[in-house]
Amino acid sequence: MPRPDGGLITETNRQYYAGAQQKYITAAGVGQTMTSTFDTDLEFGSSDPLNGLYGLNNFVLYTSPNALTWTELTPATTAQTATATENNAASNTVQLAAANASILAGMTLYGAGITGNPTGRKVVSVDQATFIVTLDGTVTIPGAATTPVLFQFDSPFTMVGNIITIAASLLLNSYLKIQLKETPIQDNHGSYEYTRLNDVIDNFLIAYVGAGKLIPSVKRTDVIFHAKRGLQEFSYDTLKSIKSQELTINTSLSVIIPQDYVNYVRLSWTDAHGVQHTIFPANTLTTNPYASPAQDNLGVPTQDSFNSNITGTSQIEAAWASNDPRRISGAFTNQENITSDVLSPGGFYELALGQRYGLNPETSQRNGWFTINEREGTFSFSSDLANRLIALEYVSDGNAYDLDARIPKMAEDALYAHISHGILASLAQTPEYIVQRYKKERSSKLRNAKIRLSNIKLDQIVQVMRGQSKWLKF
Amino acid sequence: MAINVNTVYQTVLLILNKEQRGYMTPVEFNKTGAQAQLEIFENYFDTLNQQIRIPQTDTDYADRVVGLDEKISIFKEFGNATSISSSNVFNLPLPYTGTSSTLLMVTAPVLTTAATTQYVIGNNANNNTVTAEEILNSEIQVFLNSQMVLNTDYSITGKTITFNSQPVINQNITVNAYPKEFYRLGNLFYTNNAIPTQELERVGRGDLFHLLSSSLTKPSTTYPIYVYEKNQITVYPTSIVNGINASYIRKPLSPVWNFSVGGSNQYVYSPSSSFDFELHPADQTELILKILLYAGVVIQSPEIIQVAASQVQQEQTNQKS
Numbered sequence: 001m002p003r004p005d006g007g008l009i010t011e012t013n014r015q016y017y018a019g020a021q022q023k024y025i026t027a028a029g030v031g032q033t034m035t036s037t038f039d040t041d042l043e044f045g046s047s048d049p050l051n052g053l054y055g056l057n058n059f060v061l062y063t064s065p066n067a068l069t070w071t072e073l074t075p076a077t078t079a080q081t082a083t084a085t086e087n088n089a090a091s092n093t094v095q096l097a098a099a100n101a102s103i104l105a106g107m108t109l110y111g112a113g114i115t116g117n118p119t120g121r122k123v124v125s126v127d128q129a130t131f132i133v134t135l136d137g138t139v140t141i142p143g144a145a146t147t148p149v150l151f152q153f154d155s156p157f158t159m160v161g162n163i164i165t166i167a168a169s170l171l172l173n174s175y176l177k178i179q180l181k182e183t184p185i186q187d188n189h190g191s192y193e194y195t196r197l198n199d200v201i202d203n204f205l206i207a208y209v210g211a212g213k214l215i216p217s218v219k220r221t222d223v224i225f226h227a228k229r230g231l232q233e234f235s236y237d238t239l240k241s242i243k244s245q246e247l248t249i250n251t252s253l254s255v256i257i258p259q260d261y262v263n264y265v266r267l268s269w270t271d272a273h274g275v276q277h278t279i280f281p282a283n284t285l286t287t288n289p290y291a292s293p294a295q296d297n298l299g300v301p302t303q304d305s306f307n308s309n310i311t312g313t314s315q316i317e318a319a320w321a322s323n324d325p326r327r328i329s330g331a332f333t334n335q336e337n338i339t340s341d342v343l344s345p346g347g348f349y350e351l352a353l354g355q356r357y358g359l360n361p362e363t364s365q366r367n368g369w370f371t372i373n374e375r376e377g378t379f380s381f382s383s384d385l386a387n388r389l390i391a392l393e394y395v396s397d398g399n400a401y402d403l404d405a406r407i408p409k410m411a412e413d414a415l416y417a418h419i420s421h422g423i424l425a426s427l428a429q430t431p432e433y434i435v436q437r438y439k440k441e442r443s444s445k446l447r448n449a450k451i452r453l454s455n456i457k458l459d460q461i462v463q464v465m466r467g468q469s470k471w472l473k474f
Numbered sequence: 475m476a477i478n479v480n481t482v483y484q485t486v487l488l489i490l491n492k493e494q495r496g497y498m499t500p501v502e503f504n505k506t507g508a509q510a511q512l513e514i515f516e517n518y519f520d521t522l523n524q525q526i527r528i529p530q531t532d533t534d535y536a537d538r539v540v541g542l543d544e545k546i547s548i549f550k551e552f553g554n555a556t557s558i559s560s561s562n563v564f565n566l567p568l569p570y571t572g573t574s575s576t577l578l579m580v581t582a583p584v585l586t587t588a589a590t591t592q593y594v595i596g597n598n599a600n601n602n603t604v605t606a607e608e609i610l611n612s613e614i615q616v617f618l619n620s621q622m623v624l625n626t627d628y629s630i631t632g633k634t635i636t637f638n639s640q641p642v643i644n645q646n647i648t649v650n651a652y653p654k655e656f657y658r659l660g661n662l663f664y665t666n667n668a669i670p671t672q673e674l675e676r677v678g679r680g681d682l683f684h685l686l687s688s689s690l691t692k693p694s695t696t697y698p699i700y701v702y703e704k705n706q707i708t709v710y711p712t713s714i715v716n717g718i719n720a721s722y723i724r725k726p727l728s729p730v731w732n733f734s735v736g737g738s739n740q741y742v743y744s745p746s747s748s749f750d751f752e753l754h755p756a757d758q759t760e761l762i763l764k765i766l767l768y769a770g771v772v773i774q775s776p777e778i779i780q781v782a783a784s785q786v787q788q789e790q791t792n793q794k795s
Contacts, residue, residue, distance in 0.1 A: 035667075035668045036668065037668075041669065160666070160667050161666035161667025161668055161669045162667060162668035162669055163667040163668050198696055198697075201697075211526040211527065211539075212529060216527075219675065220673075220675045220697065221675060221677070221681075221685060221691045221697075221699070224690070224691050224697060225688075225690050225691050228690045228691075229690065399690070
């Protein structure tokens with residue numbers, strides 16, 4: 001497989017598949033840097049696993065003497081033990097019993113026997129000839145003949161702007177490896193299918209804006225606006241940007257609307273075989289009132305001491321939650337239970353189980369119902385779905401997260417056309433025929449994008465059409 | 475690539491004295507020369523604006539936009555804007571200090587020495603000296619025995635001049651530093667180590683409020699913006715406190731025709747303390763004509779004014795039509 005050579009692919013095979021980038025150390029020493037060339041920006045909280053911010057890291061840094069056995073670079077792995085031979089006097093130097101070339105400036109001194117351990121004193125310099133370590137402040141080594149002490153880098157590496165700087169010393173001919181964590185690796189997989197919105201904006205400014213072009217100049221913020229608005233519009237009906245959540249409906253019969261939710265595509269419960277069954281909206285059956293003000297005897301809403309309406313619990317919601325949906329669908333197996341079927345209040349029980357004349361398909365299903373409770377920001381479900389596993393499929397607008405801000409390459413040209421039209425239509429001096437031209441161009445490119453993203457494959461059509469001569473039985 | 479100040483002065487004198495009309499002193503020449511140079515320089519930007527709206531030919535040397543860009547490129551600079559107290563407010567890359575040029579600075583060693591290519595810039599006879607930062611922000615000229623050394627034959631790091639090859643020994647080294655002045659701000663760029671460089675967009679104070687309030691177009695580290703006020707740059711988002719670089723245009727340095735007094739009390743051109751016009755050589759004719767125009771005013775010769783003005787007009791018409 002080729003290495004990145006100036007094409008659109010900028011990651012090596014190893015970076016893409018394994019999420020790893022390796023560097024061979026050709027010169028030993030401290031302060032070495034490694035530049036990350038992943039498409040994913042590195043995120044850094046701390047290089048100490050004991051630090052609460054360590055969890056923010058989206059990568060782990062490893063060292064290895066042979067590229068086979070890897071050790072994570074942490075404060076503990078830089079630790080060097082030594083023996084101090086001081087007496088009780090406070091001093092900014094520590095006399096060691098023996099030389100240790102691995103004790104370096106910048107390390108922190110620790111030792112259970114040191115007064116005030118951990119001392120927090122950092123090594124300024126080390127004289128390997130006299131074994132004297134100079135610190136940035138005084139410490140008191142107890143009077144015992146020997147005191148075990150420990151030196152380590154509290155922060156063995158830092159990262160700013162995708163450049164990792166190693167405080168610890170690296171050995172000659174050793175290896176350094178950035179290993180992305182699982183989530184960023186997975187986020188990156190399949191990313192070649194998309195173009196980042198940033199690239200679209202930059203490309204647009206280069207190719208469509210300038211002297212002698214239809215758009216001689218434009219504010220970049222205008223391009224950003226139209227690009228993001230385009231992404232929003234495309235997200236609703238063109239792009240394959242359906243998100244989904246797997247949720248369990250608890251006894252409250254509701255789940256909170258996702259943070260980046262714009263509209264639902266489908267809600268379905270999943271049976272033991274993993275097969276989905278569509279849950280239908282209870283549009284005509286019930287509703288979740290946005291407010292349920294408490295009323296006095298005359299029916300007038302009452303107010304509290306802050307002049308706001310006092311609200312009570314919705315009785316409609318309570319009634320719906322306690323309803324047995326089989327009374328709507330008529331899906332009873334026991335004839336005796338159908339006398340209060342809400343859709344046959346006259347007691348046409350003999351018409352149950354789909355035998356009723358004029359079956360209403362809208363209500364004749366047994367997969368449950370959902371409503372959207374705008375007041376509480378939840379999806380509410382009918383009681384038969386309690387404890388069910390559901391899948392909530394919905395669309396967002398492509399602007400919620402940085403990772404969303406990308407457009408399938410199949411629709412990239414449509415987005416350029418959208419931005420062009422948006423800008424030209426808002427420029428005062430643009431002739432109307434130009435606006436119309438770009439409107440048509442946007443429309444046709446969007447149609448192309450929809451067709452492309454519909455994923456109509458010949459093989460699949462052929463497979464479906466093989467059933468064309470089957471006899472239909474009613 | 476500059477216009478030799480002596481050539482221009484001698485040409486102007488030649489034309490003025492052709493019919494014994496009068497004489498232009500070096501002081502008058504230096505002043506009018508600086509004025510003419512600035513006038514031509516200012517005109518570049520208006521002409522560029524006009525030409526950029528006209529379809530150009532891409533035939534070699536015939537594209538006027540490219541030609542103008544070549545003339546302006548002499549004054550293009552790129553430098554780091556420094557944050558004030560680690561905030562999102564930055565000083566311009568080249569704050570104008572108001573210091574005048576420092577001429578005839580000597581080096582240590584003073585003379586070129588065998589097996590030595592490095593020389594440290596010291597002070598001049600008046601004890602004036604420059605700092606490394608001032609050198610960085612100055613146009614530097616190096617002379618060996620009053621002969622200017624091409625700037626491709628040496629490099630300067632801090633205050634140390636390093637010649638590419640061993641210079642002939644026992645030559646006098648003198649250094650002139652002419653501080654550059656900021657003229658116009660170009661584009662700003664934000665660099666954060668290995669993160670791709672981002673261009674900043676200039677916005678007005680009026681737009682700033684709306685942009686900061688807008689959810690779709692609010693500034694980010696990917697798309698930062700800035701406000702340019704009081705010669706300072708305020709960058710948004712406010713998390714950006716370093717890594718701002720700016721492209722900008724500096725003013726052309728004023729020409730200096732310096733002299734010593736000769737045996738007959740005449741002016742003798744002194745190249746090592748003179749400074750050439752920085753304009754592109756293509757503008758030499760226009761420069762001479764414009765100086766002549768001012769010279770006509772100085773010597774009160776309507777004829778010169780008329781001829782020069784008509785020549786300038788003709789040249790400009792030719793350049794823009």
